[in-house]
Amino acid sequence: MARERLNSGNERGIELPKAKLNRETLGHVSRLLSYLKPYRGKFIAALVCLFLTSLVGLAFPSFVGALIDTAQGKRTDDWLPATIPGILVLAFVVLGLQALISFFRILWFVTVGERALADIRRDTYLKLITLPMNFFAGRRVGELNSRISADLSQVQDTLTTTIAEMIRQAVLLVGGIVFMAIISKKLIFALLAVLPILIVSAVFFGRFIRKISREAQDKLAESNTMVEETLMGIASVKAFVNEPFEVKRYGGAIGEVAAIAIRGAKFRGMFSSFIVLCIFGGILGVIGYGCVLVSHGEITFGELLKFSLYSMFLGSSLGSFPELFANVQKTVGASERVLEILAEKGENVSTSEMADPIEQKIRGNLSFSHVSFSYPSRAEVEVLREVSFEASAGQRVAIVGPSGSGKSTTAALILQFYSPQSGEILFDGKLASQYSLTDIRNQVAIVPQDVLLFGGTILENIAYGKLSASREEVVLAAQRANAHQFIISFPEGYETVVGERGVKLSGGQRQRIAIARALLKNPSILILDEATSSLDSESERLVQEALEELMKGRTSIIIAHRLSTIREADRILVLEKGQIVESGTHQELIANEQGLYRYLSGLQFDVA
Numbered sequence: 001m002a003r004e005r006l007n008s009g010n011e012r013g014i015e016l017p018k019a020k021l022n023r024e025t026l027g028h029v030s031r032l033l034s035y036l037k038p039y040r041g042k043f044i045a046a047l048v049c050l051f052l053t054s055l056v057g058l059a060f061p062s063f064v065g066a067l068i069d070t071a072q073g074k075r076t077d078d079w080l081p082a083t084i085p086g087i088l089v090l091a092f093v094v095l096g097l098q099a100l101i102s103f104f105r106i107l108w109f110v111t112v113g114e115r116a117l118a119d120i121r122r123d124t125y126l127k128l129i130t131l132p133m134n135f136f137a138g139r140r141v142g143e144l145n146s147r148i149s150a151d152l153s154q155v156q157d158t159l160t161t162t163i164a165e166m167i168r169q170a171v172l173l174v175g176g177i178v179f180m181a182i183i184s185k186k187l188i189f190a191l192l193a194v195l196p197i198l199i200v201s202a203v204f205f206g207r208f209i210r211k212i213s214r215e216a217q218d219k220l221a222e223s224n225t226m227v228e229e230t231l232m233g234i235a236s237v238k239a240f241v242n243e244p245f246e247v248k249r250y251g252g253a254i255g256e257v258a259a260i261a262i263r264g265a266k267f268r269g270m271f272s273s274f275i276v277l278c279i280f281g282g283i284l285g286v287i288g289y290g291c292v293l294v295s296h297g298e299i300t301f302g303e304l305l306k307f308s309l310y311s312m313f314l315g316s317s318l319g320s321f322p323e324l325f326a327n328v329q330k331t332v333g334a335s336e337r338v339l340e341i342l343a344e345k346g347e348n349v350s351t352s353e354m355a356d357p358i359e360q361k362i363r364g365n366l367s368f369s370h371v372s373f374s375y376p377s378r379a380e381v382e383v384l385r386e387v388s389f390e391a392s393a394g395q396r397v398a399i400v401g402p403s404g405s406g407k408s409t410t411a412a413l414i415l416q417f418y419s420p421q422s423g424e425i426l427f428d429g430k431l432a433s434q435y436s437l438t439d440i441r442n443q444v445a446i447v448p449q450d451v452l453l454f455g456g457t458i459l460e461n462i463a464y465g466k467l468s469a470s471r472e473e474v475v476l477a478a479q480r481a482n483a484h485q486f487i488i489s490f491p492e493g494y495e496t497v498v499g500e501r502g503v504k505l506s507g508g509q510r511q512r513i514a515i516a517r518a519l520l521k522n523p524s525i526l527i528l529d530e531a532t533s534s535l536d537s538e539s540e541r542l543v544q545e546a547l548e549e550l551m552k553g554r555t556s557i558i559i560a561h562r563l564s565t566i567r568e569a570d571r572i573l574v575l576e577k578g579q580i581v582e583s584g585t586h587q588e589l590i591a592n593e594q595g596l597y598r599y600l601s602g603l604q605f606d607v608a
């Protein structure tokens with residue numbers, strides 16, 4: 001993959017892998033082409049324009065030939081006017097028409113292509129974000145992102161230009177050959193005899209050269225990795241005084257790159273000499289033969305010129321096919337990857353833009369009954385084993401345990417990101433599966449450890465908890481979350497842009513925004529994933545206060561990293577390696593001198 005990316009050429013700087021063309025893969029492309037359907041009227045109009053402009057393009061050599069012949073007092077094309085001004089006027093009229101039709105051809109092709117692409121993009125994105133969490137486990141964000149950008153841009157290229165270009169070149173090719181055959185059968189036979197040899201050798205040579213340049217690029221990539229590694233580990237390099245070793249290593253790799261590139265240059269030089277010889281030789285040969293035919297009176301000069309122009313058309317359209325073909329191959333690959341996403345089964349969540357009314361209200365009773373779970377990506381490891389607990393509406397249940405014991409996994413299961421392999425999760429005594437996903441997620445809120453703010457204003461970020469919220473509601477939530485003060489201290493207040501390109505907020509501030517979000521959402525069940533990194537004491541107090549406000553009247557599941565915050569919990573579950581090993585109140589648990597809770601508490605604070 002690294003190599004593919006390094007290959008230059010594509011203007012986006014990303015070289016997509018090519019796919020084999022066969023019935024199945026072409027079927028994929030045609031499925032994407034079905035996105036053109038809503039725009040078929042315009043697409044057909046564009047195709048007609050395309051056909052017309054290509055045909056008119058073929059008339060151009062006829063005009064030139066007729067002009068030359070007329071100048072010499074001969075007349076070969078009966079359908080054209082007999083005088084030079086007559087021919088010229090007609091030629092300009094035709095050219096004008098051609099220009100006009102070309103305009104609409106391009107406009108309509110691009111319009112249709114872009115609209116269809118926007119539809120594909122939207123569908124892919126919608127699919128992508130409604131896919132279950134499992135889907136994301138095995139994939140990197142970069143890869144998914146590239147499907148939306150690079151793969152779809154490739155499809156876009158095809159929709160807007162490649163298809164049109166292929167049809168145009170095919171018309172030019174076939175039309176050119178037909179017109180040439182009309183001029184002189186002998187000449188076209190002569191041309192068609194040398195052409196295949198030229199094409200085969202060009203293709204063969206071209207492949208060979210590409211292979212060599214790919215080798216050079218691989219080597220170059222290797223040496224770049226070396227630089228990257230060395231620079232990243234520069235402290236080690238220096239500490240071990242290994243500079244000379246690194247320089248030698250890099251020097252070796254660079255030397256190889258140069259050697260391969262030079263070998264490639266040798267072949268490229270040979271190739272270019274060969275092509276020059278063949279092309280000019282071929283042209284000379286055919287024109288020479290044509291001159292013989294002219295001297296025998298079999299064809300006129302005008303016809304010879306026409307023939308030569310058509311052979312140039314032929315040459316250029318033949319020359320464009322490899323690239324067009326490669327483009328189609330890349331599109332096939334790209335569309336396969338996009339269709340893979342479109343074919344995945346999404347979660348059954350509402351995709352309407354309107355806020356969904358809650359169909360089944362959850363009061364806040366939550367229970368896990370013998371829940372066992374392993375991540376689909378690592379099926380052999382049981383992350384939760386026979387976990388059972390209950391939280392009645394309004395209770396606070398804290399989950400503690402060493403890192404990796406399954407605390408976050410429990411939260412993910414409450415949110416229905418995954419389903420357990422065995423056991424049941426119940427809301428108000430009813431199986432989770434009896435509720436719609438949208439209903440559950442609308443009534444469960446999470447305040448995560450590391451709060452992600454989206455690029456946008458603070459107002460928008462808080463309103464993410466309830467998209468229909470009014471400004472007053474947002475401000476009220478911010479006030480209750482102890483966030484209002486710091487927000488209005490910014491010059492732009494609630495309109496302050498945050499996120500990657502905006503103001504950086506501190507951890508405590510981000511948490512208070514998340515709390516305001518959750519307050520707006522007004523869930524019956526709350527999951528608090530306590531921040532691991534400690535806040536300064538003032539910030540800590542503000543966050544804690546905001547959390548207290550948030551937890552009021554709701555069932556709260558607290559994933560606790562600092563034991564000091566959970567003494568008030570109605571119940572504490574101690575998880576170890578996916579099993580609940582202890583449960584009870586702080587007082588009960590601390591009394592067990594052999595217990596894990598007592599041990600964990602001892603690590604963090606002196607037991608009072």
Ligand code: ADP
Pocket residue numbers: 137375377378383401402403404405406407408409410
């Ligand atoms: P905790 O929150 O207690 O630190 P987690 O619930 O995050 O623990 O993780 C429990 C176990 O599950 C760990 O062994 C972790 O490696 C594994 N795990 C967590 N997330 C995933 C995932 N998406 N895919 C596979 N394994 C995971």
